[in-house]
Amino acid sequence: MTLQERFARNLKRCREELGWSQEQLGSMVGSDRTGISRLERKAGKITLQRAEALATAMEMDVRILLETPVTASLHRRPPGDQTSTAQIGAKVLELRTAEGVSQKTLAARVGIDRNLISRLEAPGENQLAPIELSTLEKLATALRVKPTDLL
Incomplete structure (x- = not known):
């Protein structure tokens, strides 16, 4: 799923x-x-x-x-800190750097343009479109973390 x-x-x-x-x-x-x-x-x-x-x-x-798996109960929790593209970009940069992977290699793993990784990781980048859940999932898979670990 x-x-x-x-x-x-x-x-x-x-x-x-x-x-x-x-x-x-x-x-x-x-x-x-x-x-x-x-x-x-x-x-x-x-x-x-x-x-x-x-x-x-x-x-x-x-x-x-x-x-939450769809077979498990939803445990209500009030909204936490709002996510931002900048936060996600910083986390991607941190994980990518720790793994020693280039932007080009990560982009190839994810199946997106390397320039998207570059714009995502750029501090203060405001021109990036909102991230789709499918892209978040692909980034997380490529970096071997849960999607919510990027938030």
């Missing part, structure tokens, strides 16, 4: 446990019922920023929705 699939299933479980409709959740994050339905069905790509907004609306830490 992919990170996005786990998030989608846990999002739905959390929403249902709260007794909220898709429309209610959508209105809290500037979406509609169709948008929430699409996310819960894993249709389309979701960014970490969007995942965090949804979790925060439900007063849940996004890490719980990303980590």
Whole structure:
């Protein structure tokens, strides 16, 4: 199961446990019922920023929705510190350097352009688009850590 699939299933479980409709959740994050339905069905790509907004609306830490196996109970935990591309970039740089891997090698492992790794790791880089959950998962796999270890 992919990170996005786990998030989608846990999002739905959390929403249902709260007794909220898709429309209610959508209105809290500037979406509609169709948008929430699409996310819960894993249709389309979701960014970490969007995942965090949804979790925060439900007063849940996004890490719980990303980590909890779908067969396990969701243990409610209030939102923690918000994640940022800069934090993720710093962690990627730290892990990549500790492993002695070049940006080019890491990019090849992940299947993305080396320039994306370079922009991600650049301090204060504001031009980077939000990271998709699938990219976060690929980075974590390439660096041999859990996706939430990068947050």
